[in-house]
Amino acid sequence: MELTRTFDFLLHQQEEYPLKNSLNYKVEGKWNSVSTEKFIKVANQLSFGLLKSGVKRGDKVAIISENRPEWAFVDMAVQQIGAVLVPLYPNIRVDDYQYIFDQAEVKLIFVSDEDIYHKVVQACGIENISKIFSFNDLDTCASWKKLRLSYTDKHLEILQKYRDEVSTDDLMTIIYTSGTTGFPKGVMLTHANLVYMTLASDQVTSVKKGAYNGFSFLPLNHIFERSALYYNYYAGGALYFASSMDTIGEEIREVKPHIFNTVPRLLEKVYDKILTKASELSTVKRSIFHWAVSLALKFEPGKKPTGLYARQLALADKLVFSKWREALGGNLIQIQCGAAALQPRLIRVFWAAGIRVLEGYGLTETSPVVSVNRLDNISVGTVGVPLDGVEVKLAEDGEILVKGPNVMKGYYKNEELTNEVIKDGWLHTGDVGEINGSCLRITDRKKEMFKTSGGLYVAPQATENKLKESQLIDQVMVIGDGKKYPAALIVPNFSKTLEIASKKFILIGDNHELVNNKEIQKAFEKELEAVNKKLGNWEKIKQFRLLEEPWGVDTGELTATLKMKRKVILEKYADIIQDIYKDDGSDVFKDVKEDEQPDEEIISQLAS
DSSP states (O other): OOOOOOTTHHHHHHHOOOOOEEEEEETTTTEEOOHHHHHHHHHHHHHHHHHHHOOOTTTTTEEEEEHHHHHHHHHHHHHHHTTTEEEEEESOOOOHHHHHHHHHHHEEEEESSSHHHHHHHHHGGGGGGGGEEESSSOSSEEEGGOOOOOHHHHHHHHHHHHHHHOOOSSSSEEOOOOOSSOOOOOEEEHHHHHHHHHHHHEGTTOOOTSSSEEEEESTTTSHHHHHHHHHHHTTTEEEEOOGGGHHHHHHHHHHSSEEEEEEEHHHHHHHHHHHHHHHHHHEEEHHHHHHHHHHTOOOOSSSSHHHHHHHHHHIIIIIIHHHHHHHHOOOOOEEESSOOOOOHHHHHOOOOOOOOOEEEEEEEGSSEEEOOBTTTTTOTTTTOOOOTTOOEEEEETOEEEESTTTSEETTTTTTHHHHEEEETEEEEEEEEEEEEETTEEEEEEEEGOEEEEEEOEEEEHHHHHTTTTTTTTEEEEEEEETTTSSSEEEOOOOOHHHHHHHHOOOOOHHHHHHHHHHHHHHHHHHHHHHHHEEEESTOOOOOEEOOSSOTTTTTTTTTTTTTTTTHHHHHHHHHHHHHHHHTSSOOTTOOOOOGGOOOOHHHHHHHH
16 A cells, blocks of 8 residues: 555554554553554544544644553544644643643643643633543543444545545644743644655664564654654554553563664663662672673674674673673664764663664654664764755754755744744754764754853763763753853762762761762762863863752753753752852953943953
């Protein structure tokens, strides 16, 4: 069959790879499965229910839920009647819900549980309660099951007419980006965008179609994970939904997946956990572990080891790395990693252990992939080669520009902003990069670069990645816009930091005492000194502050995709930042009234 709309992929699965376990989920500790046939049946039932409820072609339907089969049912049901799905994160603010519901003119809303239901009622008003449906059985809300209507072959003929009316260029979804400031923007993606992305995934994926397991734990309302969902339909993968972020490790061992998507933050946590367990080993075993890791740090993905190094790696694999693979199920073919920069050391270590991590690059506005490393063509420190059909070039200031079938239609109800970022068909990404041969390297976010008071640009992300290579540093943000020098706000790896305290016989009562202890601060000074040696004079971190609490989504410092909200962090720690720069003399005019500005001669003296 011709694949021109995203809902075609599920019908394609039924034709080519009909599965008994197309979608899989846990109930009371046991895995349950939904066959391809049942999946299609439920989606059809929902389509008829939506039509009966008054949802028409082009209407917006919102969904706010964790990953579960019902999410996929609703997605397919909405698509095949020509409506538009608006997926939202469960943990955003009520104000954001209200803004999105109003701007998108959402006609009907699906929620997963009672907590989300109450937030939605706050956002859309009690008078609109009849348009809310819940996946969990609630006394306060109508069940999604009430929308499932039985149908006959005659009804299917009617549904087919709705499908036939959907064009590949039709709007398929609006993804509201979490953003780092202000209200979110609605990215408009068409069926053509996601059809291209699904078929293009074949360029970088090596699973055996119709005979592999996929694992899903990133939010489905993020286009990175959603595009993987459609690829699983197309390639006939049995998809397993994680029960929660806390159960990922256990469930990966049960599912034994061949492929999954992740973000750098989670891989960093996996590696930190491995290191923590290693610290509990006997002296001999711990020395073997560190020897294996030292070998891995020299590994060159894509190049076959030879000689003594090859023999050493084989031994390290038998003693250490094989256990890592077992902990990830033992069947992994590849892991796709995106959404933020991945430390090169992690890529080397995982590849040496036979865990092939492929870093890529993209945006919600590009559906999402622009470029990605391949199993047979990987370049550590880059985000790989652009997908076939996608053009990439650099502007004069190094900004990455993208053109191709993956580029969004525009921002919903925001023509001005659309015209700002799409010029002559080229999407201005806001990211800064370099092209090395055929590979793209991301060097920073254009908007995150800042100037010190000396007029020199600092790219914070590059320094942050170097700092995060330290086992003591969990999270870090480099600051210094308009200041004399860069500084760093650091969230320690508390378990590792407590180990130092224990070795030095330092008694610690709580995190406040830990981050303010002079010996602990000296340990972090050494870590910064090591990184500063690799930086230009203008980039060196002159001061730092250790923070008592980690940054999170719920506490507001991170977006739902675990990116730092720099503006929020700057505001939250304004007093600490003020203390860092209290004597740097950057703000030489802070006490000067507007009508008492010094003349040009004094300004020149200050500058010199």
